[in-house]
Amino acid sequence: MLRLSKKADYALLAMRHLAAHTDRGSVSARELAEAYDIPAELLAKVLQKLVRGKLLASHQGIRGGYGLGRPAQVISVADVIQAVDGPLTVTACSDTDQSCDQYAKCNIRDPLWRIKDRIVSALAATSVAELVVDAPVVPTADPMVRPLSVVRR
Numbered sequence: 001m002l003r004l005s006k007k008a009d010y011a012l013l014a015m016r017h018l019a020a021h022t023d024r025g026s027v028s029a030r031e032l033a034e035a036y037d038i039p040a041e042l043l044a045k046v047l048q049k050l051v052r053g054k055l056l057a058s059h060q061g062i063r064g065g066y067g068l069g070r071p072a073q074v075i076s077v078a079d080v081i082q083a084v085d086g087p088l089t090v091t092a093c094s095d096t097d098q099s100c101d102q103y104a105k106c107n108i109r110d111p112l113w114r115i116k117d118r119i120v121s122a123l124a125a126t127s128v129a130e131l132v133v134d135a136p137v138v139p140t141a142d143p144m145v146r147p148l149s150v151v152r153r
Contacts, residue, residue, distance in 0.1 A: 002090060002119060004081065010038050010046050011084045012077065015055065016131040019072035026057075026065035046084055053083030072132065078123035088123070090116040 004012075013036050018027060029047055033040040047066055050056040057069045068075065081088060091112050093100040100106070 026059040026067040028065040072129035
């Protein structure tokens with residue numbers, strides 16, 4: 001079964017939240033952790049991986065926090081998952097890791113790799129902006145901030 005890690009789940013929650021609240025500039029890690037009941041230390045590590053992957057920008061100062069590193073329309077779900085978890089895989093073996101005892105005789109490896117390629121293509125074709133359209137907006141801690149209006153096409 002294909003399953004995202006908790007870190008990838010948290011990364012996607014954070015990216016979706018930031019995409020829905022781009023008008024705020026930046027959002028603190030603490031605010032994100034509280035909004036989604038995510039352990040703050042774990043979320044901070046996830047956010048740092050997203051910064052290293054240039055998907056988020058970190059802003060210092062009183063109104064500091066995190067904001068998208070580029071427009072949500074050009075950040076794919078695959079980008080987010082790979083920034084946090086590394087390359088997507090569905091089998092223990094890969095082109096570079098042939099240590100499996102059945103590698104030479106395996107008759108399902110290539111079909112599974114083709115399936116993985118389709119999954120990666122689907123994730124790469126889905127932008128973070130699309131996640132905003134498909135999910136309700138979580139309120140922010142700032143009462144002066146209103147959620148973005150979303151128009152479906």
